[in-house]
Amino acid sequence: MDQDVVLTAFDQRVRRRPIPDPPDGRVEDAGTVVRLAGAWNGVVWSDLARTDADAVIAEQVRRFAGVSWEWKHYSYDEPADLPERLVAAGFTPEQEEALLVADIADLDLGVRPVPGVELRAVEDERDVAAFVAVHDEVFGGDYSRLGRTLLTALREHPGTAAAVVAWAGEVPVSAARAEFHAGTGFVSLWGGGTLPAWRGRGVFRSLVAYRAALAEARGFRYLQVDASPDSRPILRRLGFTELATTTPFVHP
Numbered sequence: 001m002d003q004d005v006v007l008t009a010f011d012q013r014v015r016r017r018p019i020p021d022p023p024d025g026r027v028e029d030a031g032t033v034v035r036l037a038g039a040w041n042g043v044v045w046s047d048l049a050r051t052d053a054d055a056v057i058a059e060q061v062r063r064f065a066g067v068s069w070e071w072k073h074y075s076y077d078e079p080a081d082l083p084e085r086l087v088a089a090g091f092t093p094e095q096e097e098a099l100l101v102a103d104i105a106d107l108d109l110g111v112r113p114v115p116g117v118e119l120r121a122v123e124d125e126r127d128v129a130a131f132v133a134v135h136d137e138v139f140g141g142d143y144s145r146l147g148r149t150l151l152t153a154l155r156e157h158p159g160t161a162a163a164v165v166a167w168a169g170e171v172p173v174s175a176a177r178a179e180f181h182a183g184t185g186f187v188s189l190w191g192g193g194t195l196p197a198w199r200g201r202g203v204f205r206s207l208v209a210y211r212a213a214l215a216e217a218r219g220f221r222y223l224q225v226d227a228s229p230d231s232r233p234i235l236r237r238l239g240f241t242e243l244a245t246t247t248p249f250v251h252p
Helices: 003-015 053-063 082-088 125-139 144-156 203-217 232-238
Strands: 025-029 033-038 042-046 069-074 097-103 117-121 161-168 171-181 186-194 222-227 241-251
Touching (some): 003 097, 003 186, 003 222, 003 241, 033 053, 069 082, 082 241, 097 232, 186 203, 203 222
Parallel strands (some): 042 069
Antiparallel strands (some): 033 042, 097 241, 171 186
């Protein structure tokens, strides 16, 4: 993998042009920034100069007045002191994640779950409820909005998203989803949280392989993940390469 070429492609095709509009919102291209507004609000791409960065930041704060939102910062974004400027404008940085990318051709798509675990595609409301229940338990909080967004995507925008739940009998033990960025060559992987009793058994790896196979069947080349410290070493062993880091800066 030519890391510079792939990073440029990701930046220009996925971050810079997140089209079409997501099922639960809209894309707003303001020239120096690209925003998503809707169920999730925030800046997903920016190209700022030191001379105008503070003014553009202030403009986004006014744009999202009254709602919680975030500025998704990547380590290669300009200006170099953008994180400090965001903090000065009232943002709080959350946990840094690694931008990992893999060429699907380099991955083992034959990874299977351990005996006693079955992977099932999310197709209906019952499946979405199980998907949400796993997220609530593993990550904490209320993921019902994510469930509604996923169900809308599956019903009204087929081909833009897919999700899978790992079942141990009738108990959901892990869940993950994928977003297919048409015309970009990239598929984004999200979730993969697994109940504590089932960690270390290869369930997470099987969910990655499952979604990679879906991506390959649909003609995509790359998988992209914003990886937490927990999943980062697993994904690297599977063949993912770190291209940058990304940090969500949250504005109240």
